[in-house]
Amino acid sequence: MDTAYLIETVIKVVVILLVFSALAGIGTYFERKILAFMQRRLGPMNVGPYGLLQVAADGVKLFTKEDIIPTNVVAPIFKIAPVITAATAFIASAAIPFLPQFTIFGYTVHPIVADVNIGILYILGVMAVGLFGPLLGGMASANKFALLSAARAAAVFISYEVVSGLSALAPIMMVGSLSLIDFNNYQAGGIGNWIVWSQPVAFILFWIAAFAETGRTPFHLIANDHEIIDGFGTEYSGMRWGLFFIGEYANMFFISFVIPILFLGGFGDGSVLGAFALLGKMAFFFFFFLWTRAAWPDVRPDQLMWLCWKVLMPLAVINVVITGLVMMY
Amino acid sequence: MKMEQFNNRNVSENGYYLVDIEDYPTDGWGKFKRVVKRTFRGELFVGLWVVMREMVKFDVHTIQYPQEKMPIGPRYRAMHEMKRLWESDAERCIGCGLCEKICISDCIRMDTKIDENSRKEVSSYTINLGRCIFCGYCAEVCPELAITHGGEYENGSEQREHFIMYEDMLTPIDVMKAGAQVEFEGFGAITPHEDARVKKTPLAY
Numbered sequence: 001m002d003t004a005y006l007i008e009t010v011i012k013v014v015v016i017l018l019v020f021s022a023l024a025g026i027g028t029y030f031e032r033k034i035l036a037f038m039q040r041r042l043g044p045m046n047v048g049p050y051g052l053l054q055v056a057a058d059g060v061k062l063f064t065k066e067d068i069i070p071t072n073v074v075a076p077i078f079k080i081a082p083v084i085t086a087a088t089a090f091i092a093s094a095a096i097p098f099l100p101q102f103t104i105f106g107y108t109v110h111p112i113v114a115d116v117n118i119g120i121l122y123i124l125g126v127m128a129v130g131l132f133g134p135l136l137g138g139m140a141s142a143n144k145f146a147l148l149s150a151a152r153a154a155a156v157f158i159s160y161e162v163v164s165g166l167s168a169l170a171p172i173m174m175v176g177s178l179s180l181i182d183f184n185n186y187q188a189g190g191i192g193n194w195i196v197w198s199q200p201v202a203f204i205l206f207w208i209a210a211f212a213e214t215g216r217t218p219f220h221l222i223a224n225d226h227e228i229i230d231g232f233g234t235e236y237s238g239m240r241w242g243l244f245f246i247g248e249y250a251n252m253f254f255i256s257f258v259i260p261i262l263f264l265g266g267f268g269d270g271s272v273l274g275a276f277a278l279l280g281k282m283a284f285f286f287f288f289f290l291w292t293r294a295a296w297p298d299v300r301p302d303q304l305m306w307l308c309w310k311v312l313m314p315l316a317v318i319n320v321v322i323t324g325l326v327m328m329y
Numbered sequence: 330m331k332m333e334q335f336n337n338r339n340v341s342e343n344g345y346y347l348v349d350i351e352d353y354p355t356d357g358w359g360k361f362k363r364v365v366k367r368t369f370r371g372e373l374f375v376g377l378w379v380v381m382r383e384m385v386k387f388d389v390h391t392i393q394y395p396q397e398k399m400p401i402g403p404r405y406r407a408m409h410e411m412k413r414l415w416e417s418d419a420e421r422c423i424g425c426g427l428c429e430k431i432c433i434s435d436c437i438r439m440d441t442k443i444d445e446n447s448r449k450e451v452s453s454y455t456i457n458l459g460r461c462i463f464c465g466y467c468a469e470v471c472p473e474l475a476i477t478h479g480g481e482y483e484n485g486s487e488q489r490e491h492f493i494m495y496e497d498m499l500t501p502i503d504v505m506k507a508g509a510q511v512e513f514e515g516f517g518a519i520t521p522h523e524d525a526r527v528k529k530t531p532l533a534y
Contacts, residue, residue: 038380042391295376311364 012113016093024249025055031290038294065238072142073235081140082240085133085247092126093254095119097180097261099278100270112181119180120168123258124161127213131157133247134222138232145224149231152301153215153222159308160212160219166316167205170323171195171262180258184266196263201319203263205312210255212304215248217293221301256285402520403513406463407482409456411498412475412512413505420499421475424449428467428476436460437467454495458484468513477513 029044029052036043044051069075094113101110116122131154138150172178174195175186187193196203212219223231233244260266260281268274299307354360392399401407412421424441436457444450468477476498484491500510520526 034384037384037387037389040383040388040390042389042393045393291377291380294380296373 008109009113012111013094016098016113017090020090020093020250020253021246023253024246025059027249027253027286028058028245029055030286031293034287034290035294038291059242062239062242067240068235068237070142070235074140074142077136077140078235079240081133081137082236082243082247083133084136085130086243086250087247088126088130088133089247089250089254092123092130093250093257095122095180096254096257097184097266098257099275100267102275115179115181118178120172120183120258120262121178123180123254124164124168127251127255128157128161130247130251133244134232137236137244141232141235143235145227145229146232146234149222149224149234153232155301156212156215156219156221156304156308159305160209163308163312163316164206164209164213166313166320167202167209168262169316170202170320171199173320173323173327174198180261180266183261184268187265188269190268191265194263194265199263199319199323201315203259205316205319206262207259208312210259211289211292212308214251214255214289216252216289218296218299219304220293220298221304225298252286252289253282256282256289259285400521401480401482402523403480403518404516405480405482406465406468406478408458408479408484408493409461409467409498410477410479411454411495411500412477412510413500413502415510418502418505420451421473422451422454422495423473423475424451425472427470427472431466431470433464433466434460434462451495455492456498458491458493459486459489474513479511 032054033043033051044054047053047057069078095116096119097110097112097115099111101108103109134153134157135150138146138148138153141147141150171183175183177183177186183195187195211217215222223229223233233241236244257278260278264281265277266274267278354363413419414421424439426439426441429437429439436459437455438457439454440452441449442452463478465478471477484493504510
């Protein structure tokens with residue numbers, strides 16, 4: 001392994017960490033603004049022009065707040081749980097090609113940390129490990145509501161891993177590779193080559209599962225909204241709670257990258273237009289997360305499980321079987 | 330607006346009808362059909378469309394309070410004001426003490442003396458706004474319309490006891506000279522421009 005590769009990788013890691021930590025903060029700003037506009041409000045307006053510095057104010061607040069470790073909690077696990085959520089979100093991003101490769105100062109940059117040949121499997125797997133954040137955080141909290149929420153979160157995450165895995169399986173069979181670069185190249189020919197046209201069911205299923213795995217609103221069961229407390233994060237304060245937050249929003253951004261790369265052509269042929277197209281698609285999927293939060297109510301936990309095991313999973317299996325049959329004959 | 334639609338309590342003639350709710354399915358096939366029907370009816374997109382429409386219309390109802398304020402109605406009972414006579418600019422208060430007597434939370438305290446013109450004069454007058462419940466009895470009982478409630482509602486205080494003095498409540502003499510004293514408009518008065526501001530309740534989606 002030569003030094004240039006090492007330096008390049010470290011720089012890419014640092015850039016991704018910085019950009020997406022900042023984006024997670026700005027994402028909260030967008031969320032507040034868009035939700036406010038949809039509810040005929042103005043949202044944050046006082047900190048900076050149009051409330052733009054609200055993110056900085058929140059950051060200062062989170063960083064300077066006292067880090068409370070309550071009595072009776074299992075302190076080491078309690079302390080490590082938020083780190084798991086944030087870390088797995090960023091670790092998963094290593095296999096995502098954020099932009100097509102470009103040349104800068106005569107040096108070709110691949111905006112992907114590691115083009116591993118099991119890309120999508122790696123991403124789904126590491127995102128699934130992120131489950132341990134809410135689970136351990138809730139279980140270590142010495143709070144029954146946090147525990148209930150952790151149990152619900154575990155049930156939802158594990159169930160929807162099945163759906164997302166099975167729905168991603170059909171496109172994987174078509175492409176014949178797990179690398180997201182190969183996915184992109186498979187669809188590089190233009191809109192007609194997008195996998196969403198041949199795999200619409202898988203696309204919808206994966207999208208639905210993305211909502212469950214990021215814990216966004218139709219499936220926002222990880223927070224105990226009906227108990228007016230914040231689920232597994234109830235006992236957390238300051239930056240530990242902020243890490244949960246960053247992890248959640250970073251996950252939203254990364255899954256918003258993964259969906260277009262899997263189904264909607266990614267960055268296409270790698271031109272500048274293609275790069276902007278990928279960012280635009282990412283923005284749409286991120287916006288959709290906020291849009292549904294304004295529009296749709298939450299479902300009950302039992303309805304969520306019913307949806308997963310009795311509707312989505314059979315559909316995904318049927319989809320895989322039909323894809324296989326079509327590919328064989 | 331006609332009141333007939335509200336006064337007519339005869340339910341059957343008024344456009345009311347019983348909603349036709351079909352029974353819940355009990356067998357598996359019925360439940361399956363219900364799921365399929367609900368899935369493809371597209372009701373979720375109605376919700377998406379409604380919030381998107383409101384966002385694009387950008388019909389924001391927020392009043393950014395410290396910078397913007399709603400006009401407050403003349404009947405609103407906020408901080409007390411002491412008025413002057415239009416004829417002589419003299420204080421209207423004759424020191425009768427009725428407001429002190431009627432005050433049910435005992436927050437008004439006044440002292441009077443006979444001045445050099447053998448006229449009763451208020452020597453000290455305070456209202457403890459920390460105790461005042463803003464019931465309006467003092468303004469109602471005042472025979473001279475001297476004490477009224479103004480529209481100044483921003484009277485937060487760092488202490489529980491927060492006294493307001495006669496001099497603070499009294500219309501300043503320069504305001505009086507400029508003819509700018511605001512009179513209490515009476516118990517039936519409405520908020521200015523209220524007719525223009527009346528809207529349909531924003532529930533008619």
